[in-house]
Amino acid sequence: MTATEKADRKKTRIVALCGGVGGAKLALGLSRLLGSDLTVIVNTGDDFEHLGLQISPDLDTVLYTLSGLANRELGWGRADESWNFMEVLRDLGSETWFQLGDRDLALHVQRTHQLKSGRSLTSFMAEVANSFGIAAQILPMTDDTMRTTVVTTDGVMPFQRYFVERRCAPVVEKIVFDGASGTKPTAQVTAALNDPRLRAVVICPSNPFLSIDPILSVPGLRRLIEVAGVPVVAVSPIIGGKAVKGPTDKIMAELGVPTTSRAIVERYGGLLDGLVVDVADGDEVANLSIETHIVPTLMKTEADRDGLARSVLDFVDRLSMATGSREVGCR
Amino acid sequence: MTATEKADRKKTRIVALCGGVGGAKLALGLSRLLGSDLTVIVNTGDDFEHLGLQISPDLDTVLYTLSGLANRELGWGRADESWNFMEVLRDLGSETWFQLGDRDLALHVQRTHQLKSGRSLTSFMAEVANSFGIAAQILPMTDDTMRTTVVTTDGVMPFQRYFVERRCAPVVEKIVFDGASGTKPTAQVTAALNDPRLRAVVICPSNPFLSIDPILSVPGLRRLIEVAGVPVVAVSPIIGGKAVKGPTDKIMAELGVPTTSRAIVERYGGLLDGLVVDVADGDEVANLSIETHIVPTLMKTEADRDGLARSVLDFVDRLSMATGSREVGCR
Numbered sequence: 140m141t142a143t144e145k146a147d148r149k150k151t152r153i154v155a156l157c158g159g160v161g162g163a164k165l166a167l168g169l170s171r172l173l174g175s176d177l178t179v180i181v182n183t184g185d186d187f188e189h190l191g192l193q194i195s196p197d198l199d200t201v202l203y204t205l206s207g208l209a210n211r212e213l214g215w216g217r218a219d220e221s222w223n224f225m226e227v228l229r230d231l232g233s234e235t236w237f238q239l240g241d242r243d244l245a246l247h248v249q250r251t252h253q254l255k256s257g258r259s260l261t262s263f264m265a266e267v268a269n270s271f272g273i274a275a276q277i278l279p280m281t282d283d284t285m286r287t288t289v290v291t292t293d294g295v296m297p298f299q300r301y302f303v304e305r306r307c308a309p310v311v312e313k314i315v316f317d318g319a320s321g322t323k324p325t326a327q328v329t330a331a332l333n334d335p336r337l338r339a340v341v342i343c344p345s346n347p348f349l350s351i352d353p354i355l356s357v358p359g360l361r362r363l364i365e366v367a368g369v370p371v372v373a374v375s376p377i378i379g380g381k382a383v384k385g386p387t388d389k390i391m392a393e394l395g396v397p398t399t400s401r402a403i404v405e406r407y408g409g410l411l412d413g414l415v416v417d418v419a420d421g422d423e424v425a426n427l428s429i430e431t432h433i434v435p436t437l438m439k440t441e442a443d444r445d446g447l448a449r450s451v452l453d454f455v456d457r458l459s460m461a462t463g464s465r466e467v468g469c470r
Numbered sequence: 471m472t473a474t475e476k477a478d479r480k481k482t483r484i485v486a487l488c489g490g491v492g493g494a495k496l497a498l499g500l501s502r503l504l505g506s507d508l509t510v511i512v513n514t515g516d517d518f519e520h521l522g523l524q525i526s527p528d529l530d531t532v533l534y535t536l537s538g539l540a541n542r543e544l545g546w547g548r549a550d551e552s553w554n555f556m557e558v559l560r561d562l563g564s565e566t567w568f569q570l571g572d573r574d575l576a577l578h579v580q581r582t583h584q585l586k587s588g589r590s591l592t593s594f595m596a597e598v599a600n601s602f603g604i605a606a607q608i609l610p611m612t613d614d615t616m617r618t619t620v621v622t623t624d625g626v627m628p629f630q631r632y633f634v635e636r637r638c639a640p641v642v643e644k645i646v647f648d649g650a651s652g653t654k655p656t657a658q659v660t661a662a663l664n665d666p667r668l669r670a671v672v673i674c675p676s677n678p679f680l681s682i683d684p685i686l687s688v689p690g691l692r693r694l695i696e697v698a699g700v701p702v703v704a705v706s707p708i709i710g711g712k713a714v715k716g717p718t719d720k721i722m723a724e725l726g727v728p729t730t731s732r733a734i735v736e737r738y739g740g741l742l743d744g745l746v747v748d749v750a751d752g753d754e755v756a757n758l759s760i761e762t763h764i765v766p767t768l769m770k771t772e773a774d775r776d777g778l779a780r781s782v783l784d785f786v787d788r789l790s791m792a793t794g795s796r797e798v799g800c801r
Contacts, residue, residue, distance in 0.1 A: 190579055190580065190583045191579065191582055191583035191586055192579065220554075221552055221554050221572065223551075223552050223554075223571075223572040223573045224555070224572050224573065224575050224576050224579075225576075226573070226576075227573045227574075227575075227576035227577070228576040228579075228580065230576075230601060230602075231576060231577070231580050231598060231601055232597075232601055233576070233580050240554075241552065241554040241555045241572035241575075242554045242555065242557070242558045243558075244555050244558075244572075244575065244579075245555050245556075245557075245558035245559040245561075245562060245564075246558070246562070248521055248522065248523065248555075248559075248575075248579075249521065249559065249562050249564050251522055252521045252522035255522055266563070267562060270561060270562055270563055271561075
């Protein structure tokens with residue numbers, strides 16, 4: 140084996156599972172440390188067709204975040220945006236509950252056109268990420284259609300209707316991933332999780348119920364993680380008993396799940412080797428059955444994101460060494 | 471018969487046949503004089519699908535012109551336009567030969583969505599014209615698909631490729647209206663031409679070969695004009711042996727047709743009762759077999775457009791009275 144081949148066998152690659160804004164912040168930190176050694180597998184359960192356009196909210200959030208284009212004030216869309224399209228759409232009496240910026244629209248029109256021409260979402264996003272100067276691999280969890288559907292006391296509704304149009308107001312009774320059984324992980328997702336250079340799988344601090352569950356609901360994907368033989372760690376989206384962003388705690392309460400990091404671990408049902416928890420919740424996870432890493436997890440600044448990413452990598456390497464030692468001990 | 475019923479029977483309504491920019495100027499003049507008594511039947515042979523969007527160049531030119539939104543400098547699109555969508559499209563490596571403004575795009579996205587949902591182009595345009603405050607009726611010549619295709623020495627190409635991408639550079643050998651035989655006039659076009667209140671049919675100074683021929687190629691539409699029993703007049707697009715706008719004279723030369731108003735009359739093959747000709751071409755039409763009306767036809771200002779529209783209406787009424795006298799004489 141040459142030196143190059145040995146280097147190729149080094150465990151350098153991280154796979155991150157990610158939803159939208161909260162998770163993308165950690166993905167950005169990881170991408171700054173890892174560059175092309177990072178693969179982000181992104182939830183597409185929130186994807187939907189709107190005005191005939193194919194919208195992929197989480198993929199685009201990751202894309203814009205990793206390319207430095209994200210609008211941090213709004214928490215969605217691009218920073219350098221204009222809204223003339225929406226203004227005319229309003230004049231035309233069209234639906235305007237879902238805001239589409241003029242620049243953002245280019246991505247949707249191009250994606251819709253390419254998907255209708257038979258191209259895969261994976262292939263399209265790879266080209267876009269490349270043209271946006273992103274070194275990391277951004278992968279849809281599947282190229283097949285799964286639709287996160289929210290069963291509420293106000294009726295059953297597609298996720299974006301619940302999340303954007305209804306502003307999460309309806310009380311959630313159940314979350315369903317329509318079409319999940321007909322989906323499969325893409326060749327690229329499978330390859331990333333089968334890669335002998337895989338160092339760890341990191342579950343970003345996204346909503347477990349809305350962003351990570353759909354990814355783990357792609358038949359076979361969870362198994363790929365389980366058999367990868369690398370540490371699997373999650374960063375808890377809970378800080379001080381509350382979700383930092385979005386409807387996570389409201390939904391957990393409505394589903395009768397306590398808003399705790401412990402509940403997050405239970406949600407992932409044995410998949411995790413370790414949990415990264417905020418210092419505010421250190422006591423709560425004191426006697427968890429998995430390893431914990433207690434650090435500040437709130438990401439407000441660039442330094443926060445980089446710091447948490449570095450801390451997560453230190454943690455997975457610590458877990459790796461521990462596992463490695465145990466493995467050696469067993470022989 | 472009540473007074474209202476008698477008024478209903480008055481011949482107040484004008485149907486104009488129209489292509490893009492040149493024709494739309496007269497349509498604007500007519501619409502200012504006639505309001506809801508004007509129906510503009512518009513060429514849709516130039517319509518095409520671009521990036522998955524349904525584009526109707528002539529319909530939109532008429533729409534923007536009649537609503538006062540047209541970009542007079544560019545000669546296409548809207549005056550109050552921004553170009554952020556195009557900028558990102560370029561970054562994404564997409565086709566950019568056809569410019570789509572951010573505001574203009576709302577019309578294309580909405581039209582594409584509604585047509586794909588099964589709505590007719592006629593119904594969609596009626597709603598849009600209404601929301602743009604236009605009193606005149608703007609009708610596609612057909613709701614079926616006809617595609618103007620240009621056979622050139624550089625090969626066969628769809629009209630927009632020839633006109634926009636190739637800037638009319640290829641030498642035209644033939645113009646074909648693909649799918650024409652499968653089209654039919656809409657119920658609205660038929661009703662407008664069958665209307666007992668019809669006063670005249672005015673062919674706007676559009677390109678006869680590219681803009682008016684497609685309209686007359688819709689099976690049955692020419693016959694509806696012929697049997698309407700009202701004066702049919704054209705405004706010649708030729709001034710001083712040259713076309714005011716666009717590739718009309720270049721194409722006429724390439725097709726071996728002299729660039730004269732006489733050639734325009736021959737092109738319309740017996741359909742016309744009268745021709746409105748510019749003062750610069752008065753001599754040339756001296757011994758035409760149809761009535762001529764020699765006035766300045768160049769429309770640079772609002773006053774020009776209104777003046778020509780008024781002059782055209784005077785001309786058709788003069789023709790009506792002459793016909794009326796003859797008819798009385800025959801009985």
